Amino acid sequence: MLVSNHARPTLEDVAARAGVSRATASRVLNASPRVSPEALEAVNAAVTALGYQPNRAARALVTRRTGAVAVLFSEPEPKIFDDPHFARLIRAGARALADMDVQMVLMLVHSPDDQARAHRFLAGGHVDGALVFAPHRNDELVSVVKKLPLPVVYAGKPWGSLRGMHLVDNDNEGGAVLATEHLKSLGRRKIVHVSGPLDELSAIDRLNGFKSALSLDDKGAARLTEDGGFTREGGRKAMSALLARVPGLDAVFVASDLMAAGALETLHEAGRRVPEDVAVVGFDDHVAIAEHTVPPLTSVRQDSDEQVKVMVEHLMKLLRDETVKKKQQMLPTVLVPRESA
Amino acid sequence: MLVSNHARPTLEDVAARAGVSRATASRVLNASPRVSPEALEAVNAAVTALGYQPNRAARALVTRRTGAVAVLFSEPEPKIFDDPHFARLIRAGARALADMDVQMVLMLVHSPDDQARAHRFLAGGHVDGALVFAPHRNDELVSVVKKLPLPVVYAGKPWGSLRGMHLVDNDNEGGAVLATEHLKSLGRRKIVHVSGPLDELSAIDRLNGFKSALSLDDKGAARLTEDGGFTREGGRKAMSALLARVPGLDAVFVASDLMAAGALETLHEAGRRVPEDVAVVGFDDHVAIAEHTVPPLTSVRQDSDEQVKVMVEHLMKLLRDETVKKKQQMLPTVLVPRESA
DNA sequence: CTTAGCGGATCAAAGGTTTTCATCGAGGAG
């Protein structure tokens, strides 16, 4: 017995059993065309017989590829697990990467410590590429990642110059127009807006959509909008502020479902009926929220699963050195009507 | 210029610059004691000067260690991103593993395909160990993982024999007793229970706590409990069923916050005031839910962050071949009073 | 008859680290 019985089989073992050289066996595994049908079959048989699994480390060493991709979130941690949106993104990433047989290495980077660690990790060549979720202005993570010679695809537009960056964004502005037009078509005349934090471009795009649908200038917009910070509590407060400032309001477009849930609470407390007195439209179409508010929330759907899938496909192309026709892609948004508007 | 200027520095480069051999440099990096202070300093200087990063693949190849750990969830996907509990677990895992400088490879395994992939992946030696979240009866994932020669720590008790298994559980039964005793101490006499799905041991433990606190036999318990499946919708329905079966009920212990949110909706619709007519206690103390129900939910806290942290520490010990005093650990639960009871 | 070409297999090097084993030098004991 030359082969020890407990050690995992190596390519050498496979080759021996198939009666070919290591190199040929390797070619079979890598689907090289230059290999005879008999050899191919013999090797495949040996592989299944032995239950052979290529040694990832050895392969990585010579190919200089790790077969792993980092998924980075820069969001503050409380937000990450209060907002179901993140769970959804993570889930979609896990699935899409698994489908490609790529390892997903998840990193939540928030503190400066985390940033240093992320830098070390990415610079250390431990992954082939990265998916980055970092929406905030002056996000350190982006500047860290940007100067690394590493293929990266961003979710949404990171702050700063977009030159040469690869990203997949949702049509936030278009969705906001959709929402606002819908409210107009219901005959609403005093429409206000609870925005996200204005250090995120997605929030700004939604605000811009709102403004353009109503042909507002900056001054007019300032009176009719309030920042809700993309949190439930922020949504409550912003709604209160708007009620005080614009008592006659009859509709509100809220830039996220989570904030909309908060806004609805405020409206209830203020005795306004939804949708009779005030029509409400959210953004995200997050089922777990939108279907459970009172009343169920009309919302703009952005397909996060699709977004992440496209991001992964994009990154895979970069890794294969394929040329990508469009570095920056935009995904459509649609309105999902329920009962709140 | 012997050293190419763009390639990442190797240990050889570090050694050359420090004027020592590769072996000595390696010893410094691995904190071996048998190295002179001068050599140590020289190597460290060279490392920082060059910005050297060890090549993970090369190291893995020789040590037969990958420096990566798999985190496996067997939960059906919709649940994973509707229930904030999972986001919390994932977050905690990411943090705890990052603190140990270990890569976290996240896998969501649900379909038979996923199981096959997980098996291939784990058997392929691509990770040093695994954290497994698989609470359901006859979970394929558990049987797959169990027969692998891989250090594994489970979250909660997996179904089946526990012999030799490493796990970190919450004191579900104790928490349920706490909750029920609390309701008794409020003078409630007709207390009912919305349970989780009875193919999860955590749900069974909570049910058992409820039963023992009220000294119920199986028959009595059957009348006073209803399965809510750990979903919000299930909570609604279970509460309806209980209201029909036990019209005079004046308190309910619900085995999860998400279900409790549903149960509260049902109670409101039925015109029962909370807590005046019916006192409600949940389980999980998930802030994002418990603080936003109407009224805010009294709940049993299980510290998931702590649980995951302990799991990671436990796994690290296994990886270092340290003997662990207790293979199976139990974490305490406490009651967090709010307004619903 | 020589040689270029070709399909297909093999050889051997390379990739970066850890670790065993041997060596070297210094200092202490006899």
Next chain:
DNA sequence: CTCCTCGATGAAAACCTTTGATCCGCTAAG
């Protein structure tokens, strides 16, 4: 002054795979 011991160091093997260069046996073209 010699012999030992011991700590620090270096040389080299081992880990497993990929891949460019080489080689072999033959056919077809010159």
